[in-house]
Amino acid sequence: MDKPNVSFTQEIIEKLTSLPHRGATTKNEKIAADYVKTFIQNLGAKPTEQSFKTSITYIYEIWWMLGILLVGLALLPYYTIVGFGIVTGIVLTLFLYFDWRGTFVTSMPPQKESQNIIGTKNEKADAKNRLVLMAHYDSAPVSLLYLPSQVAGFSKSLKFNLFNIFIVQIIAILYVLGIPSSFGIWFRIIYMVYFAAQTIITSLDYFRLGYTNGAADNASGVAVALSTAQKLWQNYIPDWNIEVVITGAEEVGMRGAKYYFKTNHQNWNDENVHLLNFDNVGIGDIKIITKTGSLTQDIYDNDLTKAALETVQTYEKYNDIKTGEWHTGDFDSIYFKRAGLSALTLSAQDENGLIPNLHRPSDTIENVDFTIPERASEFAFDVCMHLIKKVKVD
Numbered sequence: 245m246d247k248p249n250v251s252f253t254q255e256i257i258e259k260l261t262s263l264p265h266r267g268a269t270t271k272n273e274k275i276a277a278d279y280v281k282t283f284i285q286n287l288g289a290k291p292t293e294q295s296f297k298t299s300i301t302y303i304y305e306i307w308w309m310l311g312i313l314l315v316g317l318a319l320l321p322y323y324t325i326v327g328f329g330i331v332t333g334i335v336l337t338l339f340l341y342f343d344w345r346g347t348f349v350t351s352m353p354p355q356k357e358s359q360n361i362i363g364t365k366n367e368k369a370d371a372k373n374r375l376v377l378m379a380h381y382d383s384a385p386v387s388l389l390y391l392p393s394q395v396a397g398f399s400k401s402l403k404f405n406l407f408n409i410f411i412v413q414i415i416a417i418l419y420v421l422g423i424p425s426s427f428g429i430w431f432r433i434i435y436m437v438y439f440a441a442q443t444i445i446t447s448l449d450y451f452r453l454g455y456t457n458g459a460a461d462n463a464s465g466v467a468v469a470l471s472t473a474q475k476l477w478q479n480y481i482p483d484w485n486i487e488v489v490i491t492g493a494e495e496v497g498m499r500g501a502k503y504y505f506k507t508n509h510q511n512w513n514d515e516n517v518h519l520l521n522f523d524n525v526g527i528g529d530i531k532i533i534t535k536t537g538s539l540t541q542d543i544y545d546n547d548l549t550k551a552a553l554e555t556v557q558t559y560e561k562y563n564d565i566k567t568g569e570w571h572t573g574d575f576d577s578i579y580f581k582r583a584g585l586s587a588l589t590l591s592a593q594d595e596n597g598l599i600p601n602l603h604r605p606s607d608t609i610e611n612v613d614f615t616i617p618e619r620a621s622e623f624a625f626d627v628c629m630h631l632i633k634k635v636k637v638d
Contacts, residue, residue: 257609316328358493384607548588577589
């Protein structure tokens with residue numbers, strides 16, 4: 245990649261990480277949004293802001309769910325039907341929530357405003373195809389759940405906790421049947437202590453350390469998205485509109501991407517919309533993410549995925565880029581994939597399939613390898629051009 249793009253990519257990362265953090269709905273996230281607008285303007289494109297309401301952090305949402313669950317368990321011996329209803333509702337909510345589905349808890353207070361920044365250039369009213377380049381710019385709350393030892397077994401840990409949630413539902417059923425037994429009585433108390441402890445563990449590092457600086461997650465992704473957009477906008481591509489969408493509140497549950505999707509999906513012809521997302525491309529080996537999901541599996545097998553795989557096969561310089569999967573949380577691309585759109589995320593992982601420094605204080609610019617986002621941008625450009633040529637031929 246040529247020198248101007250190298251310096252542009254690094255400039256974006258350095259500018260975003262000059263803030264101590266970019267936590268969702270915070271003043272720093274708003275400042276970062278203004279930085280992104282300036283970068284888009286410097287590319288000769290038009291930035292627009294899309295505001296939306298969101299929870300401050302997923303940690304408060306977990307508080308709501310586990311707190312209500314504890315209330316339901318406490319009520320079981322005294323107001324059994326009420327307690328059973330509460331427990332059943334929260335059990336269902338937890339299963340939906342950790343499969344990244346819509347639940348009531350995402351509307352619970354505290355709610356504040358976040359924003360997506362959308363960049364467009366030379367939009368064509370008659371263009372049949374749309375390519376969206378996406379990355380989130382907010383940084384994550386620090387969490388003990390993302391210690392390297394925890395991340396490696398995150399999927400198993402999540403399933404273990406959801407198994408315990410299922411046992412809580414069994415306990416509630418026993419009370420309704422009038423046969424709590426010693427099993428039901430003692431396990432009700434044990435699980436109340438267990439889930440209270442889980443609430444504390446989930447939030448401890450957030451209240452001690454706040455948010456990460458977010459160099460790899462996801463200043464690097466913003467840099468790659470904008471750098472790829474720069475390259476594409478420099479080429480006249482008939483019948484295509486190229487849009488860059490830098491989302492807020494991704495670390496709250498991909499809320500910015502969801503809001504962008506909901507407000508635009510009804511106006512799209514799904515077959516002609518393609519979304520390429522960038523997340524954590526600051527250190528490690530670039531991966532084409534073909535599988536995500538926690539409880540249900542989401543397989544990415546679409547035109548954009550095929551274009552990425554064919555690009556690897558076409559260019560020898562990309563032979564080291566492999567497919568990967570991710571089951572610790574998910575990416576902004578999930579809503580688009582589930583709606584049947586052509587969508588894909590590029591990320592970077594270490595030799596163990598983990599994202600280094602994820603949601604930890606060590607996610608700083610000193611731990612970013614600038615050659616990775618630069619190469620990711622080069623690869624993304626070639627993938628997009630391959631897709632464009634492929635669509636034209638078809």
